[in-house]
Amino acid sequence: MTENIYLVASGGNPNYGDELIVASWLRFLARVRPKSRVWLDCPNPGTASALFDGIHPDFHATNTLWRYCFEAPDQSAHGVWDHVDHLVTHGGTPMYDVAVTELGQAQSVHLLGGGYINGVWPDHVGLVSGMGAAARLIGCRLLGSGLGLMPPPDNGKQLKETFSSFDKVSVRDSASAAAFGIEIGLDDVFLGLPFELTRLHSPIVTERAKDVMLCIQSDMTRDETFTRLRDKLHVVVESALAKGLSVGYVEAIPGSDRRMFDALEGLIPEENFVPFVHVWRDGLPARPGQSWYTSRFHPHMVAAAAGASGVAIGILDDYYDIKHRSLLNLGTGWTYVSANDGSALPEPSTDPTFPSKALRLAAKKRAEAFSFYPSL
Numbered sequence: 001m002t003e004n005i006y007l008v009a010s011g012g013n014p015n016y017g018d019e020l021i022v023a024s025w026l027r028f029l030a031r032v033r034p035k036s037r038v039w040l041d042c043p044n045p046g047t048a049s050a051l052f053d054g055i056h057p058d059f060h061a062t063n064t065l066w067r068y069c070f071e072a073p074d075q076s077a078h079g080v081w082d083h084v085d086h087l088v089t090h091g092g093t094p095m096y097d098v099a100v101t102e103l104g105q106a107q108s109v110h111l112l113g114g115g116y117i118n119g120v121w122p123d124h125v126g127l128v129s130g131m132g133a134a135a136r137l138i139g140c141r142l143l144g145s146g147l148g149l150m151p152p153p154d155n156g157k158q159l160k161e162t163f164s165s166f167d168k169v170s171v172r173d174s175a176s177a178a179a180f181g182i183e184i185g186l187d188d189v190f191l192g193l194p195f196e197l198t199r200l201h202s203p204i205v206t207e208r209a210k211d212v213m214l215c216i217q218s219d220m221t222r223d224e225t226f227t228r229l230r231d232k233l234h235v236v237v238e239s240a241l242a243k244g245l246s247v248g249y250v251e252a253i254p255g256s257d258r259r260m261f262d263a264l265e266g267l268i269p270e271e272n273f274v275p276f277v278h279v280w281r282d283g284l285p286a287r288p289g290q291s292w293y294t295s296r297f298h299p300h301m302v303a304a305a306a307g308a309s310g311v312a313i314g315i316l317d318d319y320y321d322i323k324h325r326s327l328l329n330l331g332t333g334w335t336y337v338s339a340n341d342g343s344a345l346p347e348p349s350t351d352p353t354f355p356s357k358a359l360r361l362a363a364k365k366r367a368e369a370f371s372f373y374p375s376l
Contacts (some may be wrong), residue, residue: 003036005029005373006106006140008065008127010116011040012048016252016279017189017298019051021112021146024192026055028369033376039102041065041127051280064099069126077122077153084126088133103130106140110372113146113172113188115297119153120220120319132162143372144169146188149176150322156180168372173326187326189298190365193305193358199283200306208274208285210248212240213303215294217252218259221315225339229313230263232345236293237267248272250279252296288355291348295339297323304332305358309350314338331357 011022022040029038037058042048045061052059065084072083091097103109109131111117117124135142144166150173153159160180163169170185171177177184189196199205214233218226240247247268251257254276261273274285284299286292288307294300295315303310304327312324312334324336333351 003033004102004106005033005036005038006041006103006109007038007112008041008109008131009112010043010114010124011112012042012044012046012051012061014047014051014254014276014280016276016284017296018114018116019280020192020196020298021114021188022048023052023055024188024195025110025112025369026052026059027195028191028366029373030056032370032373039106041103043070060102062099062102064103065127065130067099068096068130069123072123072126075123077119077125077155078158080123080126081129081155081158084130085133088130089137103134104138106134106138108141108143108372109134110143110145111147111169113148115148115150115319115323117147117153117159118149118319119151122153122155125153125155125159128159128162132165135165142166142169145368145372146170146172146185146190147176147182148172148323148326149180149182151318152179170368173322174329175322185368186330186361186365187298187301188365189301190358190362191369193302193362193365196283196302197305200286202282205283205285206287208248208272208278208282209287209290210246210272210285211290212237212245212247213250213285213290213292213294213308214247214260214268215250215252215257215292215296215299216260216313217257217295217315219253219256220319221339225315226260226263228342229339230260233260233293234264234267236345237264240291241267246272248274248285250274250285250294250299251276252279252299257296292334293345293348295320297327300324300327300332300334301358304334304350304354307350307352307355309348310334311345311348312336313345330354330361 292310
């Protein structure tokens with residue numbers, strides 16, 4: 001009988017970090033479970049089908065649990081939790097019941113990592129509710145890896161109780177571990193980090209890897225914070241150009257991350273702008289000797305592992321600071337600063353031992369993955 005593996009993730013947006021998480025697990029499963037059927041439950045299955053095409057030989061995408069969350073009449077954490085639990089347990093209409101069939105045939109349901117189950121997006125807790133309901137009905141294994149659960153949602157107690165019933169679960173930061181009583185592990189991108197690092201040596205990526213690189217988001221921040229950060233980055237870029245350094249810009253989320261590039265009003269040449277599609281297709285333009293300024297979490301990880309120095313900019317307190325500090329605690333050696341800080345941006349820093357340490361962490365993450373999916 002074909003094994004059915006059901007993954008739940010915030011992929012397909014597209015978003016560089018979320019997509020790397022999914023791709024990392026699909027590549028792993030393609031090696032250890034090539035004959036299994038793999039379903040990905042995500043917000044945008046159409047885009048996901050294009051992004052992940054060909055990584056696993058029997059890959060399919062749906063939005064069953066995500067749709068249940070989005071369509072809940074009460075979008076509070078408690079309201080979505082009860083709504084999704086009811087639909088999975090009792091069924092809803094033929095429109096719902098057809099979609100939930102694949103979930104009902106799963107041997108395992110795996111909540112992939114990332115920072116999307118928390119109080120920032122309270123409706124997403126319905127994903128965990130649906131997983132718990134599925135396990136009660138069909139006895140499937142429940143798995144969770146590399147989760148970022150801070151700040152906690154209003155129904156944190158329900159969430160904690162359900163996670164306690166998971167067969168295996170890990171979080172990526174100490175704050176989540178303390179709040180939910182879950183073992184601290186590593187972000188899921190560590191699973192695919194060796195693959196990502198090999199892509200950085202191609203001529204096209206090397207050419208895009210300028211001396212100074214920026215990757216700044218416009219989402220999840222106030223206009224005044226964005227404007228102050230623009231002014232600080234303006235100084236950084238002008239100073240780099242005055243020293244004869246090349247400056248590039250990376251887009252991790254299409255459109256959203258383009259806004260800061262445009263706000264710098266032509267300081268960075270258009271040909272030095274690296275759109276998401278190029279980053280996804282070819283790899284992040286990172287190398288030793290660079291200086292990075294990024295608000296995005298996964299460019300921090302990959303660039304530091306490639307040997308670049310950097311400044312991690314926290315765009316939203318009590319969320320992005322926790323994310324970036326989880327990497328600082330692992331030893332990237334980068335400088336951290338809140339975007340709300342009134343002073344000028346600090347100088348980039350690094351720990352030259354982190355690239356070798358990152359590969360050891362990747363091996364540790366791979367061991368966790370094998371504990372989830374033992375070799376057959």
